[in-house]
Amino acid sequence: MNKYIILIAVIVLIVIAGALYRAYLLPEAAKPVATGVERQITISAKKNQWRFEPEVIEVDRGDKIILTMVNEDDYDHGIAIDAYGISQRMPANSTIKVEFIATQAGDFPFFCSVPCGEGIVDGAKRTHFDMIGKLHVKDLISETQ
Amino acid sequence: MIKLVLKIKGMHCASCSVLIDKLISKQEGVESIKTSYGAEKTTVAFDETKISLGRIDELINKLGYDLIRPEEGGDFSPEEEEAKEARQINEARRRVRAALLFASPIIIYYMLIHMFNVTHVHEFFAFVNLQQPILVSKGFLGYGSYLANYLFWLVAQPLKLVLGFLIDVANPPFRIDLNYFYWVLSTPIQFIIAWPFYRNSFTSIRVGSANMDVLVALGTSAAYFYSAFGFLFFNIDHPFWESSAALLTFILLGRYAEQLAKGRASKAIKELFKLGAKEAHVIKDDREVTVPIDQLQVGSIIMVRPGEKIPVDGVIIEGKTHIDEKVVTGESMPLGKTAGDEVIGATVNLEGLIKFKATKVGKETLLYQIVQMVEEAQASRAPVQDFVDKISEYFVPVVVVFSIIVFAAWYFIVVPDDLRSALIHTIAVLVISCPCAMGLATPTALIVGIGRAANFGIILKGGEALEKAYKIKSIAFDKTGTLTIGKPVVTDFVPLGGIQETEALSLCAAVEVGSEHPLARSIVEKGKAAYNILPEVRDFKAIAGLGVHGNVNGKDVVVGNAAFMGSEGINIDELSVIVEKLQNQAKTVVYAAANKKPIAVIAMADTLKPHAREAIQELKKMKKEIIMITGDNPETAKAIAHELGIDRVLAQVLPQQKAEVIKSLQKEGKTVAMVGDGINDSPALAQADIGIAVGSGTDVAMQTGEIVLVKDDLRDVVTGIQLSGKTIVKIWQNLFWAFIYNVLAIPIAAGAHLMVTQVAFGKAALWVVALRDNFGGAGRVFFNLSQATLRPEIAGFAMALSSVSVVTNSLLLRRYTPPIEKKG
DSSP: OOHHHHHHHHHHHHHHHHHHIIIIISOGGGSOOOOOOEEEEEEEEOTTTOOEESSEEEEETTOEEEEEEEEOSSSOEEEEEGGGTEEEEEOTTOEEEEEEEOOSOEEEEEEOOSOOOEEEETTEEEEGGGOEEEEEEEOHHHHHO | OEEEEEEEEOOOSHHHHHHHHHHHHHSTTEEEEEEETTTTEEEEEEOTTTSOHHHHHHHHHHHTOEEEOGGGOOOOOHHHHHHHHHHHHHHHHHHHHHHHHHHHHHHHHHHHHHHHTOOOOOBHHHHHTOOOOOOOOOHHHHHHHHHHHHHHHHHHHHHHHHHHTTSOSSSOSSOOBHHHHHHHHHHHIIIIITHHHHHHHHHHHHTTOOOHHHHHHHHHHHHHHHHHHHHHHSOBSOOOHHHHHHHHHHHHHHHHHHHHHHOOOOOHHHHHHHHSOSEEEEEETTEEEEEEGGGOOTTOEEEEOTTOBOOSEEEEEEOEEEEEOHHHHOOSSOEEEETTOEEOTTOEEOSSOEEEEEEEOGGGSHHHHHHHHHHHHHHHSOOOOOHHHHHHHHHHHHHHHHHHHHHHIIIIIISTTOHHHHHHHHHHHHHHTOOHHHHHHHHHHHHHHHHHHHHTTEEESSHHHHHHGGGOOEEEEEIIIIIEEEEEEEEEEEEOTTOOHHHHHHHHHHHHTTOOOHHHHHHHHHHHHHOSSOOOEEEEEEETTTEEEEEETTEEEEEEOHHHHHHHTOOOGGGHHHHHHHHHTTOEEEEEEETTEEEEEEEEEEEEOTTHHHHHHHHHHTTOEEEEEOSSOHHHHHHHHHHHTOOEEEOSOOHHHHHHHHHHHHHTTOOEEEEEOSGGGHHHHHHSSEEEEETTSOHHHHHHOSEEETTOOTHHHHHHHHHHHHHHHHHHHHHHHHHHHHHHHHHHHHTTTHHHHEEETTEEOHHHHHHHHHSHHHHHHHHHHHHSOOOHHHHHHHHHHHHHHHHHHHHGGGGOOOHHHHHO
8 A cells, every 4th residue: 555645544643643632631730721811021132141131930821921022132132932832033122022821831941042142241251042041830720729 | 468678768766667667567468567767768568459558658658757669769879878877967966056056155154153153143234234253252162153253244345345335334224134035045946956856755755655855855845934934924033044955955965976976887888899890801703892890791701911800700711820819818928820710800910911701790709799798797787775765765754753743742732732832843853854964975975985096096987886895705807917917028038059148139139120929029128128229130021920030230030939940940959948847837938049049048928917916915815715717728827826826716718708707606605806907808897796997908898897997006906995895884974973863853853852851841850950950050051951842943953964974974084095005
C-alpha cells in the first residue's frame, strides 16, 4: 500500500486521539481557564540597560493579559514567551501590545528574542542574554480547592 | 512477446523510474518493465497483441516523460551522453551560483548576528546610518561582534554616499524594513532556484516513496512561510529568512558536488575505435586500391607498408617484418613475422612490406571483441546504492509523524487550545529535521578527496572509485608498460676479443642509427648516453627480421640475431655460455661483429619502472594480494616477478582472458583492482572493481580506468588506496555530525527536554533549581536554557551551522599527505 496513505492515516489517528484526550481525559486541573479578567501590564526595555522592567510579573491563571511593551532603545528588541507562543518584535523607540490568556499556571520565562548587542551598565557587562524575566501565573483553582 | 531496451527522456530523480515502472507494469500485456534513472533506459517486455508500444509511449507521456521509440532513433552515442552530463553539471552550477548570489547577504548577516550577538538592525536607514563601531568588550564574542559591526559599517558607507545625492539620509523621508529585502531575495531561491526539490518531492509522493527532497521541501517551506506570513501579518520578532535560503543553498551545493563526483561517462569505446586503421590498401587485379576498412571482406589481399597499422586480422602471404603487438597482446618485444604467421588488426608493422590475407573483418576482429568486452563489463557494474536515500525512506515518515505528535501534544495536552504555541514548536521541529547536512556529507568529502588526489597526480573519474578503493583485497598488475617501462633497455654489454667496451659500443650504436627497430633504438640510446656524437655510418643496410649492416670508421660492422650471424659466416659458437646465462634471465640477446669477428654480445630486457618495487612492498605491507597478469612468456614474467617480490604470476594470458582472470578473482569473493596501461588491459580494467590506468598508457586504458595515475608512479596506487580510506572516514564523520544535530536538536525543538527539566509544566525541576542556585552565572544560563524550547530561528541557525561544520570537516581532508611522499 502507498506509504503516504498509511502516513496520513497515522496522522489522522494522532490528531483524533489528541482531540479525544482533550475532550474527555484531560484532567480538570489542566483544562484551560478563562476568568474574564483583563489585566494591563506595562514592561519596558530600559534604554541601554539590556534589562526588562519589571523583571517579574505576577498574574492569576485565566486572566487575559494585555502587555504594553515599551522599547526605549534606539535598536530593536523582541518579546518571547515560549509557553504561550508569544514571539513579537519590539521596534526601536516604540510601543507594542501583546495579548494572551494565561491558561496554564507556572513560571514561564519571558525574554528578548532579537539579538540586541551588549554594553557596560554600571560597571558590569550586560548583554542580550540578560534580558530575561519571569511570568508567574498563580493557580487560583488549586489554591481555592 | 517482445523485449525492448528503450531510451526515456525527462526523468529528473530516482523516483521517476519507480513511477514509470509502477504504472506500466499494471497494464495488461506488459510482462515486465525495469527502468533505470542513471542510464535513462527502460527494459520492457510486453505482448504486442494486447498492448502496443504506441500505447505504452502514450502512458509514459502522460506521466510527463518521453519514450524514444526505435523508429525515432534512440541510439546513445558517447557524445550525446557526454553532452547530457555537461548540461547537468552546468545546470547544477548555475543554480548554486544564483542561490549564492541571492542568499549570501542574508546568510552572512544573520549568521554573524547570531554568532556574535550583534545588535540586529531591522530598518534600512538605521543600517545605512550605523555608527563606526567601538570595541566594547574582549573575548570571542567581543572581537567577533566588533569585526561584524565593522563589516556592516563598511557596507553601509557606499550606500550612504550614493543615497546622499538623492535624499537626506540622516532624516529619511520614509522608512523601509530590511525584511522586505530579505523577502525579495529569498522568494526566488525558494520557488525558482530550488524548484527541483518541490518537483522531485511531488514525484516521490506520487510513487509513495520518500526521498530527501521531501524533507528539504517540507523544512524549508515551513521556515519560509513562517517567516513570510509572520513578517507580513503578525509582527513576529524574528523572521528567519536565512535558514531556508542557507539550507537550500547548501543542499544545492551538495547536489552540485554530487554531480561532479558522479564522474564522466566512459569515452573508452570511442577511443578504441579510433585505434584501428581507417583505410586499407587492397590488391585487386594486381592493382593497389585504398578502401575504407568496413569494405574489407574475408579473403581480401591487403598490403601494409612499414610504419602502418595492420587494418584487420589475417595471415601473411608474402614478406617479412617485425610487428609491434604491444597494444593488443602486451608483448613487450616486437615479433618477427613471415609468410604463414598471423597478424592482428590495430598492431603496427615496423619494418618490412607485407601482404596478408584477411581472415577476420568487421565484428569478428580481435579489436572489436575487446570493444565489446569493455562495453559489457562497464554495463554489468553495479551502481552504488545511495546510503542517504536509504535512510530517508525511514527518516521522512518518522519526522512527519513526530512533528504531528509534537503539534498534538502541545495543542491538546501541554497548553490546550493555544494554536500559536503548538505551531511554533511544530515548525521548529520541521526546520531542524531538514537533512541538508546529510546531503552534503558524502559529496563534499568525495569532491575534496578527488581534488586532493589530483594534487598528487591521481585523476579519479568519479567518487565511486574513491568510495570503493579502500575495500580492495587483491591488486592485479599488468606487466608490460605498468610494472616495467614497456620498451627494451640494454642491460648487459659484453665486449669480446679484447676490444675496448667504449669502442665496441660506439660501433654498434653507430650502425644501429639507421634502424627503426626498438631493440636497435635501445642500443643507440645507450651509445648516445655514453658519447654524444656517434661515428658516421656508410653503406647502411637493414635486413628485416635479422639485423643491420654498415661501414663505420672503415670497419664492416654487423649487428643482429644468431641467424644473421650465421648467414654472414660469423662463428658464434664460443659465445654460447654467455648467451645462455643471459637468456635464462629472460633477456633478448643480439650479437655484434666487426670485419667478421664478434666484438660484443648485447643483452636487452624490459626493465622495472622506478619505485615499482617500493610500491609493491608497501602494498604487501597493507596486506593486499598482488597478482601479475601478462601476455608475455612465463620466463620473462617470472624474472620480473622475482625482482618485485610478487608471488602469484599469470603468464601468457591472452587479452580476451584478462577480464576472465579478474572475474574469477572476483568470484573468490575479493574486491579486485586492476592496474594496467594497454588496450589489451581495457576489458580487465572495466571488469575490475577499480580499474587503475597508468599515465604512460594508451588512451583507451586511461578512458576505461576509473583512476589514472598521471605521474606514472606506481606508489600512487598506495596513495590512492590510503586517500580512499581517509575519505570514507570523513564521510562517516560527516554523517555523524549531520545526524547528531538532528538527533539532539529535534527533541529540544519539540520541548521534550521539559519532561526532564520540569516537574510540571511551568515548574522547574528541583535539580535544575539546585544547579541555578549553586553554579552562579553558568547555572543561571543552564536554568534559562532548560526552561525554554529551541526557537525556530535558532533551529534554522543550528541547521545551517551543521552544514558549515560538515563542509569544514570535508575540507580538512586537504591536509592529507601520503606517507610515501613524506619520506621523500
